[in-house]
Amino acid sequence: MTDTKDGQQEELHHTSIKPKSQLVVRKIESSSSSSSSSKQLTPTVRRETKQPVANRYGSEDEPMDIDPEIDLEHYDDDTNTVPPFLSSTTTPTSISSNRELLIPDRCTDDVKGLEHFTRVFHARYGSTGPILYIGSLDQAIQDSVCASREERRPLAIYLHNDRSVCANVFCAQVLAGETTIEYLANNYVVWAWDVTSDANRTRLLEVFKRCLGQSYAQRIYGMEKDSFPLLLIVIRSRGSLELINLIEGKSTPSEEELHHTSIKPKSQLVVRKIESSSSSSSKQLTPTVRRETKQPVASRYGSEDEPMDIDPEIDLEHYDDDTNSVPPFLSSTTTPTSISSNRELLIPDRCTDDVKGLEHFTRVFHARYGSTGPILYIGSLDQAIQDSVCASREERRPLAIYLHNDRSVCANVFCAQVLAGETTIEYLANNYVVWAWDVTSDANRTRLLEVFKRCLGQSYAQRIYGMEKDSFPLLLIVIRSRGSLELINLIEGKSTPSEVLLQLIQSHDTFEQQRQRDADDEIMREKRENLKKEQEDEYHQSLRADLAKEQARLDDERRQKEEQNASEKLKQERLREQQVCKARLPEEPSETEKNTTRLKIRLPDDEGILMRRFRINDTLQILFDYLTSQGRMSGEYKLLSTYPKRDLTTLNRSDTFEQLKLYPQEQLILENL
Known part of the structure; x- marks a missing residue:
């Protein structure tokens, strides 16, 4: 592999748009340390998924067989404990001090990391390399082996390590090869990571633990550095992920070897390989x-x-x-x-x-x-x-x-x-x-x-x-x-x-x-709409308050009217009952008539005294009819005798005054209930 000549294209910053979301296909920007005399566009595939990672690889009747347990203490990001493929005395800086890592050290953003991978790969090897899935490994699994049956593809995971003696040869002769690029693009979804740095290696193991399970993470953890680069072929079998092939960096994988694990989808990816016509000698x-x-x-x-x-x-x-x-x-x-x-x-x-x-x-x-x-x-x-x-x-x-x-x-x-x-x-x-x-x-x-x-x-x-x-x-x-x-x-x-x-x-x-003018117009329109909305809200709020007040007034009026009607009805009923009792009340005996009794009834609250004569063979009911005719309704009072002290309202009303010994005279006390 020969170094390419330095070249830097002038950037027109004063006219560029900086959108919040970039197009999926992006232009390679060569690094300052290594640039290419000939530049080309790097196609990358990014698929966005809103589905959460957990519980999405298997169907309801095909649960995923993923062991979530793995002890990361064995490969914690510590120089005292590193896996076999990293030297405990050698840091990424000492090994690749003159070259940029494919994935930046301590990278936490998969999208930026994989876009950086594509740019640096191109700068090193003069080729776009395999078309990478730009996104997390969770999303790559979802959009490859867990996609719909028509679009399902196997997943190829490429793991790079600059410490390996095979890294440059494998990249230059295999991954940068046109046949490999084309075959991977047509048959696989490819995701990649660089484990050269301790931080990126630890993050990969955590991702493998979460996405693929403990056994796969431990298997990668136990690899010697010269076993890298690795190309892992993953499929989904009966609801669980299965590693069906592991191609080491010392291999020279043929198209036939990859073909054994390929899936032929009915629909192709949007980013496609050019099949040049007979007049073209080069492909890209x-x-x-x-x-x-x-x-x-x-x-x-x-x-x-x-x-x-x-x-x-x-x-x-x-x-x-x-x-x-x-x-x-x-x-x-x-x-x-x-x-x-x-x-x-x-x-x-x-x-x-x-x-x-x-x-x-x-x-x-x-x-x-x-x-x-x-x-x-x-x-x-x-x-x-x-x-x-x-x-x-x-x-x-x-x-x-x-x-x-x-x-x-x-x-x-x-x-x-x-x-x-x-x-x-x-x-x-x-x-x-x-x-x-x-x-x-x-x-x-x-x-x-x-x-x-x-x-x-x-x-x-x-x-x-x-x-x-x-x-x-x-x-x-x-x-x-x-x-x-x-x-x-x-x-x-x-x-x-x-x-x-x-x-x-x-x-x-x-x-x-014009966009700035449109933005100003939209801002003004939004202000007008907001002001209009506020005014409408205030109007509706005031209207609701007025309606509530009016409803309360109507409810109060209705309640008063109902109370008035009930009171009037009760009054009419009392009056009618008074008239009935007065009509059936026998005439009061004269003072000279024998066998009579004289009752003196003291009213409550100093309202006065009622006195009347009754015949001794009259029943107690006649006394109560008399009280009703005087406006004292039954159930609103109790009537007490002085000696012996009794509540006459509780006695049998068919008993006579003679039987009750309420003669020749008696003083009674009426108390309201």
Whole structure:
């Protein structure tokens, strides 16, 4: 392995976007200690999962067979206790003082660590190496051996150790080999870690304990340093993870050996290996970005108070797919076959699938120009608009639409010198979302115009329709301004690389200014909405208070009315009972009549005295009827005799005064209950 020459690309910080979330496919930034004379894009696969790690590898009827117990005291991060593959007297610094570790020492962020692994691997060995899963081992297991049956793949775990004498040879001859890279990309999910440093080694053992179980962690713990690098092949069998192969660094694994453990999925990863055409002598990996969105195209680009300004009307009769009526940039006497009979179109003729068409674009571009070209958005133009100029304020980017025409004399020069240029590729990847189409064929040209009519409006479609063929290739820069899409720049194919880069920078500055204005507008709108919401909340709160008061008043009135009605009803009942008792009360005997008794009844609270004569053979009930006729209702009082002291209300009311010895006179006391 030979050292590469130093080279550093100038970074355009004043125009770059720093989004909170980066694209999955990223550009390698060479380290200061080792750089490459030729740079290329490094494809990496990152899958996000929201499912917790615990209890997710097995189905309900297939529980995971993972032993959670392992004693990490045997391999604690201490120089007094290290596993066999680390020398207790040698530190990572002393061994690799002149080279950067693949995983930074004491790394706790798997994503940053694996991205660093890819960059340093490229800087060391001049190759992208295997396409790594960018994420934790838990997520890698979930998205490989625990994925759905159609997408399930075996998991290859690569463990590196710079102390091993086999490390450099294995990386340079095996992992950097094109056959290994391609086969791993097509058949495996690959996760990697560097155990050169004590801290990273301890963290790996903890991760292995949690994800794979005690036995696997102890097995790696017992490895000698020269057993590294290691390539572990893991599958899932009957609900548990199983290590079916362990390839040591001294091995030279063939494709057949890997094939024995491969799974053939029905769906391929988004990042794919280029199969070069016969005209290309070299192959490399092509990074592509695919984003899926379930949101419908219609009425999704503008907010509620900022409707999209798109004119839906355009007459496609002016550019119908007919040789008698073609736009200026197509010759009516020349067919795509006659022009490009010896070369494959960037977009296949009569292409109706945007995803397959753009993946084909990337492969053919690489075969022609020996470069990956710009990192394309793999999806429809509607989705590209949604994920660029219509994304959230923090992740918003301008949209660059590249339109290619093989009939143009500028096409090859523009692609080779501009789009294949490293500076342009990096600037577009960092600052733009790029979508592309090839209008060489009549059918693809007509489809593009229909897409432009639907997504951008009539004016843009007619403008492209009126372009001469030598105006192509075109690079259209689109932003969103106050709810509508706006074409702020149209870069023609005759432009030089420096002119293109300058216009991209200027367009991005315009986008940033518009984004700041949009941000200010959104902030003001949010303030207005918040103020309106506060006012509405205060109004509703006041309204609720008023309604509560009114309800309380109505309840009070209803209660008073009910009490009044009950009192009136009781009064009427008392009056009616008084009248009944008074009607059946016998006439009071005269003073001269014999066999009578005179009763004197003292009322409570100094209300006075009641006196009346009764016949001695009258019953006690007549006395109570008399008291009722005087407004003393039964059950509201007790009536006591003085001697002997008795409560007459408890006696038999059919007894006579004679039987009760209440004659010839008696004084009684009435007490309220």
